[in-house]
Amino acid sequence: MSNIRLNTITKKFGTTDVLKGVDLDIDDKEFVTLVGPSGCGKSTLLRILAGLEQPDEGQVIIDGKNVTSMRPADRNLSMVFQSYALYPHLTIRQNMMTPLKLRDLSTSQRLPLIGPFLARKEYKELFSQVDRTAKILKITELLDRKPGQLSGGQRQRAALGRAMVRNPLAFLMDEPLSNLDAALRVHMRAELTQLHQRLGATFVYVTHDQAEALTMSDRMAVMMHGKILQYGSPEDIYQNPANVEVAKFIGSPAINILSASVNDYAQICIQNLILDLFAPTQEPNITIGARPEHLTFCDDNPTALTGFVQHIENLGADLYYHVKIKDEQRPLIVRSAAGNGKRHQIDDLVHVKFDLNSTLAFAADGTRLQTHRKLMDELAS
Amino acid sequence: MSDQQPTFRFSTSATIKHAVLILGALIVLLPFYVMVSYSLKSPAEIMQNTGGFFGAQIPFRDDYCVKLGNAIADCMVTPWIYNYTTAFEKAPLVRYLLNGVIVTVSIFFIQVIIALPCAYALAKLKFWGRETVFALVLFCLLIPVHAIALPLYIMLAKLGLTNTYAALIVPWTISVFGIFLMRQFFMTVPDDLIDAARMDGMGEYSIIWNVMLPTAIPALMAFAIFSVVAHWNDYFWPRIVITGNRELFTPPLGLREFKGDADGDNFGPMMATAVIIVTPLLAAFALAQRRFIEGITLSGMK
Ligand SMILES: Nc1ncnc2c1ncn2[C@@H]1O[C@H](COP(=O)(O)OP(=O)(O)O)[C@@H](O)[C@H]1O
Numbered sequence A: 001m002s003n004i005r006l007n008t009i010t011k012k013f014g015t016t017d018v019l020k021g022v023d024l025d026i027d028d029k030e031f032v033t034l035v036g037p038s039g040c041g042k043s044t045l046l047r048i049l050a051g052l053e054q055p056d057e058g059q060v061i062i063d064g065k066n067v068t069s070m071r072p073a074d075r076n077l078s079m080v081f082q083s084y085a086l087y088p089h090l091t092i093r094q095n096m097m098t099p100l101k102l103r104d105l106s107t108s109q110r111l112p113l114i115g116p117f118l119a120r121k122e123y124k125e126l127f128s129q130v131d132r133t134a135k136i137l138k139i140t141e142l143l144d145r146k147p148g149q150l151s152g153g154q155r156q157r158a159a160l161g162r163a164m165v166r167n168p169l170a171f172l173m174d175e176p177l178s179n180l181d182a183a184l185r186v187h188m189r190a191e192l193t194q195l196h197q198r199l200g201a202t203f204v205y206v207t208h209d210q211a212e213a214l215t216m217s218d219r220m221a222v223m224m225h226g227k228i229l230q231y232g233s234p235e236d237i238y239q240n241p242a243n244v245e246v247a248k249f250i251g252s253p254a255i256n257i258l259s260a261s262v263n264d265y266a267q268i269c270i271q272n273l274i275l276d277l278f279a280p281t282q283e284p285n286i287t288i289g290a291r292p293e294h295l296t297f298c299d300d301n302p303t304a305l306t307g308f309v310q311h312i313e314n315l316g317a318d319l320y321y322h323v324k325i326k327d328e329q330r331p332l333i334v335r336s337a338a339g340n341g342k343r344h345q346i347d348d349l350v351h352v353k354f355d356l357n358s359t360l361a362f363a364a365d366g367t368r369l370q371t372h373r374k375l376m377d378e379l380a381s
Numbered sequence B: 001m002s003d004q005q006p007t008f009r010f011s012t013s014a015t016i017k018h019a020v021l022i023l024g025a026l027i028v029l030l031p032f033y034v035m036v037s038y039s040l041k042s043p044a045e046i047m048q049n050t051g052g053f054f055g056a057q058i059p060f061r062d063d064y065c066v067k068l069g070n071a072i073a074d075c076m077v078t079p080w081i082y083n084y085t086t087a088f089e090k091a092p093l094v095r096y097l098l099n100g101v102i103v104t105v106s107i108f109f110i111q112v113i114i115a116l117p118c119a120y121a122l123a124k125l126k127f128w129g130r131e132t133v134f135a136l137v138l139f140c141l142l143i144p145v146h147a148i149a150l151p152l153y154i155m156l157a158k159l160g161l162t163n164t165y166a167a168l169i170v171p172w173t174i175s176v177f178g179i180f181l182m183r184q185f186f187m188t189v190p191d192d193l194i195d196a197a198r199m200d201g202m203g204e205y206s207i208i209w210n211v212m213l214p215t216a217i218p219a220l221m222a223f224a225i226f227s228v229v230a231h232w233n234d235y236f237w238p239r240i241v242i243t244g245n246r247e248l249f250t251p252p253l254g255l256r257e258f259k260g261d262a263d264g265d266n267f268g269p270m271m272a273t274a275v276i277i278v279t280p281l282l283a284a285f286a287l288a289q290r291r292f293i294e295g296i297t298l299s300g301m302k
């Protein structure tokens, strides 16, 4: 059992607030991802959890025990670093032995030369532990090489191996895939997810790549400027972002954001277009968000926006049309399956309609507004 | 491609560069040439500057031997054999060499034991006043040894440590240069490596000896050469703190044995001693050459 709680963690570096009161609950065996743009404090939070950094305020609680002032090694967590951080002068086997030796052997047993002689049984046990882990990760034939003689992907596995050998309470990973090439990264995503299931351990995974977070996690925490903006399942965060920043950050290509207004009947209007969508707000100016897959081409009608195709991104299965709308700075991005209906060409005049069930509305300060298809709903509630 | 003959092309700029380099090398090598040459020649050849590099190696009469009452025929010696045997006989050169090894090796080891933790703290630990301490280190780099020689000597004398190995070793055990060099090197070691070691359960000292030291071998080799060369060749300091007790003489002090004797300067054996003194350094350099150059460019670490 290992559930991890972070309690109102704050951290300053000099005068800059890096973490501004972060709370996070991680259940046993959960795969939790911290995702956010670079510099938002993800690594700092993970390092506080690991014990490599002290929080200014707040507690780190593991299994109900306050470990805030405990040394990193005593927390029994292991960490995989972005740069892998393997000891360059040791072979992979020795790299993997190091945490085991430090945990399981006495000082005299760790001595070079005479140590292995004194504690033959213990060393045998450690060697077999290393071999078992190496087998799981399929790195047995790399064990006698030094990190410098391995490729990026192999080093990645070796670093995972060093983290895995001692059966930690939880694995902490700080952007472990970002030094790999694109194909390997996608492959390793799947492999890490499988490893998570196989080990049945808690994973806390830091990434700036929202696609990694969406594909791998049980729950993801979206962090921005030192705060967790939203914590929930990937589906929930994708479909129900709590505010406009989360909506913009999650999803690729990014969600389309349009400025809109609310008329006296609480109806949402974009430019001259009155949508059949209601937002219960007094503020006249709001923004709406529509993901590329929630926009479709249609014939000219009063609920559609009109514009010109500016650019077409062909991804094989899908086409992304960039549609320039009059008076909007950024083009709308519309997804359409490649085999779907008529192909538009650049400079074609097109009409775009919203999937009103999935269109999101945000107040001027960025918070999410509930929308309704009928004014009645709102009046009734 | 590879079996194609490299075409020779004359290039003026390359020729000039090489000419200048060769000239520089000759200027540097000339004293060594003289040293080796004198160590092979007889006193007469040295005085008259004859005999080329090797000398004629015609046996000559050893006056000292004659003075001891031996027959003249027994006192005829071949110059180079005479020079080298005298070097070992007249002064306990082996003892001096041993002293040199004891002193330089002890100095280097203690320097490393002190410099590595200091450098690690200055490069990788955060503590109040770190920048000030580092500024002090830089400041100490500017102090010439000779400026503090007298106070150092007085302190050692008050402690009754003159004429001991301690007097030769202790003043040099804290090397600011070593601290500075290793600190600069440690700055390039990624923080993640240290954090990984902490996660594995290493303490700070364990990190220094088990993680930092092995990665710093190239820089340490460079420092070793600087330190060993400086203290092996040092004449100034041993001359001050070792007075009289020949048992403690280091090799450069040994050279003095041949200077200003009653029978005049004895250049042949003196130069032979000099050759014997520099040979270990040259041999060490030849063995460690690759490492040394790596260390100087600090490119061994990647
Ligand atoms: N040791 C440090 N000293 C000073 N500032 C730091 C330190 N570590 C991180 N920061 C600052 O804290 C902020 C958050 O850093 P980090 O947690 O590494 O972000 P992320 O991992 O999300 O990219 C950054 O602005 C960074 O400059």
Ligand SMILES: [Mg+2]
Pocket: A042, A043, A044, A174
């Ligand atoms: Mg980071």
